[in-house]
Amino acid sequence: MSEDCIFCAIIAGEITGRTVAETDDALAFLDANPLSPGHTLVVPKAHHTRVADMSAAESRAVFDLVHELAPRIEEAVDADAHTIAVNDGPEAGQEVPHAHVHVIPRFADDDGGPIHAVAGSPLELSDEELDEIAESIST
Ligand code: AMP
Numbered sequence: 001m002s003e004d005c006i007f008c009a010i011i012a013g014e015i016t017g018r019t020v021a022e023t024d025d026a027l028a029f030l031d032a033n034p035l036s037p038g039h040t041l042v043v044p045k046a047h048h049t050r051v052a053d054m055s056a057a058e059s060r061a062v063f064d065l066v067h068e069l070a071p072r073i074e075e076a077v078d079a080d081a082h083t084i085a086v087n088d089g090p091e092a093g094q095e096v097p098h099a100h101v102h103v104i105p106r107f108a109d110d111d112g113g114p115i116h117a118v119a120g121s122p123l124e125l126s127d128e129e130l131d132e133i134a135e136s137i138s139t
């Protein structure tokens with residue numbers, strides 16, 4: 001647990017969260033400022049800032065809970081789809097430094113965009129540039 005982490009305080013029961021599911025290593029609760037009805041956050045119980053800071057087992061526990069909850073949330077709020085996303089680091093918009101997955105119910109008429117909209121317009125990269133990037137990630 002990290003002092004002055006709001007999500008650690010929810011996990012410890014020090015402040016109230018609207019918990020919707022819990023496993024040994026992960027907790028899911030409603031976002032306090034929902035982007036749509038049913039907007040849920042799924043977090044590791046241990047304090048980790050970024051996705052890559054979690055152990056593989058913790059990461060699996062978080063995404064297992066996302067996998068289990070998504071259809072339940074969709075049914076509960078009669079949504080048509082979900083945007084499932086992580087702001088992984090402050091430059092990506094992460095405000096709470098405790099890793100979390102947003103599960104955001106989407107509706108046919110909600111006027112929201114696809115996840116591609118979050119990082120601006122698509123880049124025009126050459127085949128060589130794409131090959132170079134793929135190689136530096138894979139090696
Ligand atoms: P992010 O920008 O990805 O770090 O998102 C943090 C999310 O945490 C935001 O959507 C906030 O609305 C949400 N949030 C902040 N404080 C609380 C809280 N006490 N309970 C539930 N959700 C919270």
Ligand code: ZN
Binds near residue numbers: 007009048097098
């Ligand atoms: Zn924390």
